Amino acid sequence: MESEASITNKTESLSSVFGSSLEADSFMEVNSFMQSEPFSPLSSPSTESAKSFSSVTSPCDSLLCSPYIELDEKHFVNNNAMRMLNLYGRHIEANNLKRSGRDAFISHARWLQQNYQELKVARLRLCFSNPSEYTNDAMEWIRMATSRDVEELHIDFSIPDHDRRYPECFKSYAELPPDVYMLRDSLHTLRLSGCKFQPALFGKFSALRKLSIERVEFDRESLQVLVANCWHLEDLKLKMLGHLTNININDFRHRIKRVTIEECIPLMEANIVMPGLQYFRYSGIAVPIVIKDYYTIEEAELDFSQQFELGHHGGLISEILICLQNARVLTVCSYLTRVIGSENLYLPTIIIQLRHLILMKATLHKDESAGIIFLLANYPKLETLTINMGYQTQLAPRILSDEEYNFNTPFDAERFWEAQTSPITCLDMYLKKVNILNFRGHKNEVHFLKYLLKKSARLEELSITITSDMPDWENLQGSCISAAKRLQHCEKASPIVQIAIR
Structure with a gap:
């Protein structure tokens, strides 16, 4: 057994390498983990442990008698510890840690197979x-x-x-x-x-x-x-x-x-x-998708976020939307709204079936905002609009470069939304609920919501969920919550609308 002095020396040496930050604590956890036998509450990683485990459990043990068997190697491998070891160049120890976890998993699976009673x-x-x-x-x-x-x-x-x-x-x-x-x-x-x-x-x-x-x-x-x-x-x-x-x-x-x-x-x-x-989901790069006999589709999802660059896919997307015209629930990504917002598109028919539109990973930048106007105008009987904000995802250079889509160019959100004076049927007659998820209180979000409140005559509820992953510097003095609360005092077309902030 190691003395307190030796443990102290190890701690000091680690601190000299990693500092006194949380990383040092995590690394100490790695070392303590490696000194002990890998064990999961639902496992018996060695023959001796299996015998001991089975001797103290009843014949109707939950593992041996459950009709639901789960054998997952990931439950036996400390991936966080492996990442830390690899990060600091201790690759041999990382491989040994992975091997010990794999051996523990195999021992557990063999034990379960030999003793399973159901x-x-x-x-x-x-x-x-x-x-x-x-x-x-x-x-x-x-x-x-x-x-x-x-x-x-x-x-x-x-x-x-x-x-x-x-x-x-x-x-x-x-x-x-x-x-x-x-x-x-x-x-x-x-x-x-x-x-x-x-x-x-x-x-x-x-x-x-x-x-x-x-x-x-x-x-x-x-x-x-x-x-x-x-x-x-x-x-x-x-x-x-x-x-x-x-x-x-x-x-x-x-x-x-x-x-x-x-x-x-x-x-x-x-x-x-x-x-x-009845349900169709596509996730990948933008490709032609033709769905024939589409009259029974009730829900659809389109995610083109794997697209590496902003392409001219407006016609392609229009054809896909026509194939999904009978859906009552439609989920689309921000790439779709950017494309249709940057090109002069039209749909050859008015889509009257859609009731719930969901926008994922949105930023509400210029082209996205124009794309949202296009969608609202083409879904005249829309009743629910849900927008999930996703700034960190959309600003990733793998998805989009500043040269292709310049976020550094100022976007006057207030002027853009004030300029939208054309009547939109769903806002005038049908939209009842708006959900905003991961709200950060940015100007483009606030001015968009002001526009909806000003134009939506039948709106009953605006639900705003504040983001939980905003850094402290961005949420200075609760600016995010304050921005949401200020919407209570802006102009509203609906006399019954309720604003809920979560």
């Missing part, structure tokens, strides 16, 4: 990055669930730290075991990440309703085979798939109700024929 498994969630050295173990853990007619199966073999721009992101590290394809009548939810599978065998899943495929190489033909063989599929998610240049989905059975497409590379276009589609 006859039925409702859900297995297995997250084990690159199990190549322990493929047999991983297959046994999956077999533990398949032999008990598992209903929900989540398998993640991917390495989450890999950047999606590199081929390793889409690598399959193991293959789905044959036992899974035998779950004809029980499996209704399947999520696969970094796991290879056989699309042609999915026809055996007579109960499968929800499917998510992530982080694998997957081409257009494989996707078509997969959808054709999922006879009863209702919810399909495609995320970070490599080699998927075109998406062509034809749901001739009219069963798929929800589709999510996220960050597939290098996607060029998407053509979707789904007469029963």
